[in-house]
Amino acid sequence: METLIIATHNKHKLQEIQNILQGLYEVKGLSDIGCTDEIPETGNNLKTNALQKASYVKEHYGYDCFADDTGLEVDALNGAPGVYSARYAGEHCSFDDNVAKMLREMEGKTQRNARFCTVVALIKNGETHYFEGVVEGEILTERHGNEGFGYDPIFRPKGYEKSFAELTTEEKNAISHRGRAVAKLIDFLKQQK
DSSP states (O other): OOEEEEOOOOHHHHHHHHHHHTTTOEEEOTGGGTOOOOOOOOOSSHHHHHHHHHHHHHHHHOOOEEEEEEEEEEGGGTTOEETTGGGTTOTTOOHHHHHHHHHHHTTTOSOOEEEEEEEEEEEETTEEEEEEEEEEEEEOSSOOOSSSOTTGGGEEETTOSSOGGGSOHHHHHHHSHHHHHHHHHHHHHHHHO
8 A cells, every 4th residue: 555644743633634544545644754853834824834844754754745734714813823723822832722812812702703724735756736625614602522633622613513522533524624625635646546
């Protein structure tokens, strides 16, 4: 089975992607190839950051690779945190710190529309391809659920009564921004077989 590297140290993200690509490719994370580097993400948009990460792995380790960058865009916060979603509460913050800051920032706001956006950059056989996924929803006033990670406990996707953190992995993968972007990636990879 062909190996693809996903440029992440995030165990949750790796597991989510492995579940989705199971049987198609052997998907490994950065720690599986001995990469302990903190890969720079200095772009001002998701596409640039995703490509920057995939390129780093290809250049330094020689593997075909894909990387994603995801941002939460909140209308009431003029699209923030966006590209800074992972470090919204500061450089070395936790998921919990980010959620707590978001809840504080959103206190008293009635406009709660938001969306998760993911861009996947794939470098395979010397070519670069991009895949995007978006899911619309809203920011809740408090945390709900224990599944998922990041902002999942306070994000309810449109058309659902539950937060991302209350959905099963399968339910979330079927509708999530990353799931949608990865579905496009999978379709592309299947055509390559």
